[in-house]
Each structure stands twice: as C-alpha cells, then as structure tokens.
Amino acid sequence: MSKLKYFDISWFSSVDGPGTRVVLYLLGCHLRCPWCHSPHSWEISSPLLFFENRCQKCGSCVDICPNGVHKISNGAHLVDRSHCIRCGACIEICPSSDINKWNTSALGFVCKELEVGELYQILKPQLDLLKDIGGLTISGGDPLLQSEALAELLKICSMNGIHTTVETSATLNKKHIEDLLPFVDHWLIGLRPTKTDKVEDWKQLLTNIELLAAHNPNQITIRTPIIPGYTNTQIAYDMIIEVMHTNGIKSIEILPYNPYSENYYKAMGLKFPLEGTQLLSEEELIQIKSVFTSAGIHTEIVA
Amino acid sequence: MNELIKEETIIGSTYRVNELIKSMEKRAWADRSSEWFTKDMFKKIGVEHPDKSVIVRRALAIEEILKAMTNKNLFKGKNPHYQIRNGELIVGVIALGSLGLGKSFPDYLTPSELDVTSVSTKSEMGLFGHDSVNYDVMLARGLEGIIADCKKELKSTEHKINHYNILSDYCDRIENEGAFNKKITNLKSNGKTTDIIESLKGVFEDHDESKGNRTKAYDSNLKGLFEILETHIHTNFSNISKKRSSKQEPSSFPYLKQIREILKSKKNILHNRQDFYQSVKISCQAVIDYAGRFSELAKAMSLDEKDPIRKAELNEISRICSKVPAKPASTFYEALQSIYFFHLALHSSMSQLSLGRLDQVLQPYYKKEDHEKQQELFECFLIKCAERLILDSTTFVKQDHLDFGSNLLTIPVPLDQWSESNEFLQNIIIGGQTRDGKNAVNDCTYLILKAFQKTKLYTPTLNARIYKEQLEDGKYLNAVAECLFETKNGMPVIGNDEVLIPALHKFSGIPLDEARDYVIDGCWEPLLNGSCDWTFRMFNMLTALECALNGGATLSSNEILLRGQKMTYETALPAVDKSIDFEGLKGILKKHIKFFTDNSALSIHMLYLIDQAVNPDPLYSALLKGCMKTGRDKTWGGADYKLAGIIPAAVPDTVNTLSAIKKWVYDKKEFELADVLDAFRMSYKGANKVQQELFDKIKLKFQTDSPKFGNNDKESVEMMQWVLNTFWDCVKESHALAEEVFLYPPKKGDEARIKSLRALAGYAGKSLKEEFGENFKINITAGMGTFELFDIFGGGNAASADRIKAGEPIARNFAPMVGTTSFSIGHLLASFKKLGLNRFAGGAITDLCLEERDLEKNGPNIIKSVIQNFMYNDGNMMTITISDKKLLGLIYSLCEKNRGGDEAAKKELKKYEHVSVRVGGFQMPFVTLPPAMQKSYIDRPMSPIN
C-alpha cells in the first residue's frame, strides 16, 4: 500500500464540507498563496517549527544540536534553519516538546507519514461516529499532489459508506482529479482570481471545473477567501460568478481573512506577508455576500 | 394565566410554570438558613419512648417532622413549609436538606444508643438515598390499602403470638409432670426420631387434663407444637442423642428447653413483625394526615381567594389532597400529587430516594386529550422537587447540618460537601424496555422529556434508558438528543440497556424481568425498580497500585512514615528485587486489589445488620417489594433483593501509570523503578539538578509518550482489559469469601473455623441465612467511578503518570484523565468495545463535555450520533454536557467577586444560574461550586477529549 504524508487531523469540524467531519490535512502545495493559513504545509517535508511562546529557554537544544542551529542570547532564542539537517535531536531533548504533537510543542516537525491502511484505522473510530452526519474531508496543502495514494484511502472510505470531500485549488493536471473522481462525493474548489494568477493555472482550473461539473455540478462548492488587497475585488467576484453560472455550480462559501496564521509564519522563521492587514468588517462581508446572492448563488460566510 | 406563551420568552410550557420557576430561583438566591428546622422544634422521640423499638421510634419521628412541617407556630412568621404559593398546582413543601448539607430531623435514638454510635460510627443522621420507589402499588391501592394490610397482619400476628404463648404454657406444664419425664427417659438413646415423636405425642395426650373433651383450637395448637418439634428433632436429633449419653437430669431434658428457645425466637420475630407493621401504619398515616392538612389549607385559602379561576384551582387542590395518597389515584393530577406527597415525606425524613420509572407509572393515568394540562402539571411537579435549591454558596457554611454518620462507612474519604450542597439524590428514569422486553417508550416518556427541556432544571436527574430497537426508533432518540442539546445540562443521562441488563442478569444473578426493569438512582447507580435495597463500597485503585509498587504502603514524601503509610500487606519491593518482572508486578498488584475488594465484600456482609439498629425505614418499606409480605423492614432482610456495588475510583489513572511503567521501566528499560517512585513521591521535584533532569525526563515520557486510556491504542486497551479482568476476578473471589464467612451456616465440622473467622472480623452473630432464611443473599455488583469525589480521592495519592503533583484530582468517573487523549470521542467510545463493560452492573459512567461552538450547526444530530456510537461500542453509561469555557471563566470571576461581598456581582450572577456542569455524580449549577473546582473547569480542556 502507498503512503500518505499529512500534518494534522481535525476530528470535529463543521466548516469543511457537508455536516460534521474529520479533516485530514495533507502535506505539499505548489501555490503558496500569501494568505495561506498553513505555510507549514507547503513543503512535503516541513522545516523545523519553533514556537517561542512554548519555549522555557532551558538551552538543551543549544547544547545538543550538531550544527549550532539554536542560539540563546539576551533572553531571545534564535533559530537559524539554514544549517538544520532535520536530525530531530533538539525535539527529543526539549522538555516542552513531544515528537508526536508538534501543535502543542516548542519544537517540531509537522510531517507524519503512514500507510493508507494504517491511516484509515486511525481515522475509523471517529468516521464511524460521524458516518450518518458527515464524513471525511481531505484538505491540505493541495491533496491533488498525493492523488494516487489518496485515491486508495478514499476508495476504502467509499467501500465503508463514508462520505468523502476533497478540498483543492484544482490547478494541477486533470489526471489527478480523474484519479480521485470515482471516490469523491463532494468537492470544495478554491476559486480566488487575483492579478498575479498565472494564465496556465487559471486555464487548468477551468478545465478541471468543467470536468467536475460535467460529472455533477451539485457536488461542487466554491470556496473563496476574501483577502483585503488580493481577492476582494469586483472583477474577481464577477469572474467567479461567471465560472459558476457557466458550469451550473450553485453554492459558494466565503472565508474571511484569518489573522491567526501569523503564528505559523513566525514558527517557520518567515515574514508574515499580510502583516498589518485589516480584518474585514461585518458589513463588508455582508455586502460581498449580497453580490453573490443577487446573482442567484447560495452563499455562506464560513468563519 | 394558563395560555401557552411564545417559547423563547419563557421557561417552561406555560406562563404559570415560568412564574413558579422565577419565584423558586428568587428564593434560591436568598439566605435560607432561617428556613431550617432546629432540633429544639421537635419532640425528643428517643427520650420519650425509650421502651419502643427503634423502628417504631423512627416512625414516630417521621410523624413528628410531618406535623412540624404544618405547625403554624414553630417559625417566626409563616412556617415556610406550610404554604401554597400563588399559581401552584402541586402542593406540599419538602424540608430543606441535601446530601452535602444534611437534614434536620427529630432525635429518635435513646441516649444510650446515641452513646454507642460513637463506636458504630453510624448515626441516626446518616442520610441515605440510593433506592428507588415504584409508585405503582401506592397509586393503585392508596396508603389506606397498605394500612389495611398492616392491620390485617397485626391481627394475625397477635393471633400467632397468643398461640405461641399457649404452647409455652404446655411446655411448662409438661415439664412439671413426673410421668412425662419418666417416659422420656425410657426412650432408648438410639431410638429413631419418628419413634421419639410418636412417644412424645403420647406423652402430651396422656397428660392433657382436658382429654376426651378436646376442642379444635386445642388440636391445632398441639399440631403446631409437633410441627416445630418434628422439624427440630429431624435436624438436631443426632447431636442431641449424642449429648444425651452423658448423664442428664430428666428435668433438664433438652427437647423442652429447645422447644422453649424456638418458641421464644419465633415470638421475637413476631414482635419484630408487629413493630414493623405498626411503624408502617404510623408513617403512612402520618403522610395521609399531612396531606389532609394541606387540604384544609387549600380550602381556607379558597375562601379568601378573589380570582374565580384560582379559587376553583384551590378547591380542586383541597379535594385532591383529601383523597390522595390515602385512596387510589384516578387521574394524572391525582397520581402526581400522590407521588409528590410520598416523595416529600421520604425526603423530609432522611430517605432521599428516587422517583423511579415515572413514564411507566404515570402512563395509565395519562389522557391524550388533556395533554397540555398534564404537561403543565408535570412541570409544576418538577419544580416542587427542585425547590430546595440554594444558589448562593456564601450561605452554605451556616446551613451545614451533617454529622459524623454521613459517609455511612461506604467510602474511604470525607464527602465533598460543598459540591453536594444541591444534590438531592432524586432521579427519574424513562424509556428502555418493559419487564417483558418490549419497548417501554410511551406518551409520558415524551411528556417528561419535554418538561425537562422546557424547564431546564438540574434536579431531579433525568435518565434515559436506550436499547437496540430504540436506536432505529428515530423519534425517541431525536427527543433525547434534542433535550440534551436544548438544556445543555446533561439531561438525560444515558443508560445502555444492552449492557446494563446483561450486567444485572447474567453477571450479578438478578432474574431477567427484574433486570429489564432496572432504574438509575443516587448519582448514577443502576438498581432494581422498587424491589431492592442498595449499598456500596468504594476504594482507590491508584492506592492499590501504590501499595503494589511500595510493599503495601502509599508513596509518601512524609519522612515520619518511613516507607509510606501502610495500607495493606507487606509485599516484595519490585524496585529492590530485580527478579520481579512486569508480570510479577501485576501479580503483586492483584493481591492488593484483592485486599480492597475483600474489605468491601466482607464489610458489606458483616455490617448488613447494623442499619436496622439505627436507620430502619418504615416509610420506604411500605412500598418496597418484599417488606410488606415478609413483615420485615428493608434494613432487616425485607427487600426482595439486596444489591451492593464495589466501585473503585482512579481506574483510568491506574491504567495510564501502569502502562507508562511497563513501557519505560520494563520494556525500554530507560528508567529505574526506584527513580520513578521517587519522582512520584516528590511530585517530580528533584533534590538537585541531576535528579531534576531525570525527573523531567520521566515526566515527559510518562505524560506525552505513554499509552493513555481513551486513545484506543492497543497498549492502553490491553492494560485496561487486564485491570478490569483482575478487578472482576477479585470481586468474585471476595464475594465468595464473604458468603462463606457471613452468609451460609457453617458446614458440618467447619463451625469452629467459621466462628473464629467471624470473631476475627468482630462479628458474633448468626449466619445471615440463619437470620433471614434460605433466600437471603446479597448480590454484589462491580462498577467504576468517582462520583463527585475525584478531587478528594486524589488527595491521598502521590504524583502519577498524569498527575504532576501529589494530591491532584484523579480522573473523573470512567473517563480519560482530562487532557491526556489526543484523538476523538470516537476513539474513546471505540475503546469501550473491547472491555466487556457488560459485566459492570455497578455502573461505569463516562462524562463527555462538548463545546457549545462545535454544536452550532447540526447539534442534535451530532449528539444523536454520539449516543448511537456509544451504544454500538457497548458503552455502559454516559452523560453529555454542553459547555462554553469562556462563559464559565466569566462566571467564575463574578463568583469570586460575590465571595468578596460584591452585591453588584451577585446580581449579575443570577443571569447565569442556569449554567451547569457535570460533577461526576450529578449536574450542578456552576455558580454553587467550590472555587477550586470551578477553576478546574476553566483551566483544563472542557472535555476529556480535546
């Protein structure tokens, strides 16, 4: 059996597809949108994450690291990842870190890798619980990058009567979508035209949406993050509406910008691209919503 | 005032209910200390009637308090117990009291009995619930029916006593006749028993002066005597004839002496019967009279009432109170009022008992066409059960009326009185199966669910039983889920019939129909419906583990105790003796678990007799199946079944700690056991840097990289299986031992050994079967939980795998330690599947807490799925509370201000009186909890599942 690389599982989500769902977040993304709320999903093997708020400044990592990645000076803990060889020694020794739980640790690697069958066994108890009221959503990263292995997992789900949803940018070769198509009950397609989009990406996206819509347009929900300065333009809204109308897609979810992702950029030693971006007001959101509803589209704001 | 009002504006189905709840809450926020009875308001029953038996005095005390509750002159101003509030439809007022605050009740022990309680540590103030009333009989026959039975029994008992008196006279007379003795001595010592009896018959007949002129009565008396003689000689002949070979004076011929003894003990039993029926009569009559005084009050009030509608209501109340509970009920209204009177009398007189399967009890009186009226009536009834609430916790201290008899020898730690201050041990059970295995859901099931959903009260506790067929029955499950979702307060508690019925029937020896009729009482104990008497014992499984690791002593940092506090047998020290592997450690642990189950099972049997001398319960026995038939109180072998649970706390903690030790000490050999034990002892605080580093490592591995119950991983599941199997085996072995020592008459030749075993336990009485007859038996059940005592239980333990400091609370009930699981509810529930929880009729309850925001969409359906999954995985019992951690934080800070005397905060707090949390044994208003416990709900994740 193939293996899947993932970085997180959420056991109880009511915002990622129909009903209440388990969400599996797969690693790897080719787009790297500046508003991404999980930059740690980009690389298939993520860099060392360091959450300063959980660090006790004990210095153990400084002593153990063979490459001098960690430094503590004047009470500040600095991490120079360029020399890190991902040996894991610092995580092992850190009193505030658990190698299995990066999201509660000071130091961690997010990547987990499991055989499809094992992974299903881990998901199964909660999928059994949610069977009648939701199912499994695959998110990422972009799950299409691991489509072959993913198809195996989704196949097991459909054999067990588990409803499946895949969230993707749909900007990769349609072969990936064809891999998955027989086992997916619902698609969440990220659609957020910006000025900087590459033409080929956009073309690929349209091809893929056509392919899916031809299959069943009711199985598609469009998701659009509203990022001030990037995606909140009338042109973008018009493009989305057009795509939806042409393909007979009836519902959209708008996702307001989430400032909490800054944390992850920091943990990776990256600059937060949206630094200083203002939150959208309630009124703005309602106004945007009305743009879509007045075009006859079922619209929901997902907070 | 009756019309239905828009749902969102009011609590309850009608405006009346809304007003009643508001008025109740207003009272609950006041200082209620002046509403309590004080002892000087009562007659001293024990002093006035020292010659009467305890049970009769107890009945007189019940009568006394019910009189006091309607005495206009006892309190300054109005007697708070003798009033009918505006709008009330169900009347009567329960005297204040709760599990945590105790009761005020007339003294009924004599001064010397009271003195002796200092050694028995059982007092007359021992407030015990944990039984459940089946109101069927009372509604069908009325208390007058029961009193009539008492009279009949009293008459026939008196008749029998006379009969035995005559027989005693015969014995006296015969003994004085020389010829009798002569004839007897002529019998050969090896004569057959039948010969002896025949000869004796001859003797009696020869020496009867009325010979030739015998009456029928004489014949039957004589026959009775011979019957006694016959059975006695048959069983004892061999012994007696052996003894007789030694020289014996004819005048002390053993038969007559023994006949006299038999007669005497028979008469004693009959006197007990007399006292029993007498006290049932007194206490039932006291309830009838109490109801009568409310009938008078309602009548008087109706005369002054201007509003014609209320006037008519008061007249109706007056009529009903003059009818029930004396006479059978004929309507839903009468049935409810009748039940309430009896419930009130029990709860005002130290017996905090449950209401039972009210959907089954009420259904015969339910009329579809009167649905709305009945709905309102039931909600009024619930308010009456709840109106003892006290919401301002700053007034608890001066209302503490508990005494030393409170923990009833059942638990090894003191009660958490504060958190129990609003626990009344009243439960209602709905749904499940009927005695013949059919679907028990009916109109009243839905009516009751709706009433809880509308009134959002946290007492009584509602329990919903569910079985397989009902999983398919969407309507019932939906109603249950909706009630849980709407009330957010854990109502109803879920009991899984598929697990609890086999647990009672197959594994605890209860007949199937009784098992199918089970109820849930006290905190969450599964019991039989009005046919059993229940008790329990608790112990701390983590203490057993400490003892196994430390040669029978706790792990303590107190140096004056040297190795630690000695609790059980001294056993080999696995930290010293390296030949002990992990299997060896398990063997040692089993010994210590057995110590505690022995202690429990033996004391359950040995102390069975103690209650009748201090807490007989004639009022409850009036309705408890078996008592009226046998003429015995529930504390004197009267109930059809005697059930006793053995319930260890800290089972999840034990599994996690044992698993961590297995992994890191025995499998990976990364740490020395001695170091681990030091870390536990010293709360992971090293004496120097080197030790601290080591302890940090141990802590990290134990906390974050060890199997944890609830994650459904193979290791923790297997460890839980082993602990449960071992505990189960120990319970069985201990039960057998207790029965051998206390229940059965000793086998021939074994008398001396059994006698000395009993003496060792401090017991000199007869075997329980000799005392109560061949059918007497105590069915022992096993369960796992903490009730509300998780804070207190941890107090005696060192640190462990999940608790970084000595004294920290242990895991709640049978749920994972908060914060130790990294998967989902589905994983916790799936781990139940492999544990064989259908053995545990003592209950193994899991308290889940869901965050409100997770249920915003799809709430009832999520809850329904959780219940279905719980059933599918053979879970035992479960509660689901819905909470909002942020909100709890806000309330906590307001409470802190209130505790500091801030009036504005107190006012603000009233908004949040409906917010409640599950406290292991019951649902409690969050505002009333002790500060430390409040804080624990905020500091840690809400749910055992993150």
Ligand code: SF4
């Ligand atoms: S070992 Fe962990 S806690 Fe210590 S300084 Fe490094 S990151 Fe911080």
Ligand code: SF4
């Ligand atoms: S993973 Fe290894 S190389 Fe990278 S920082 Fe940690 S110890 Fe240094």
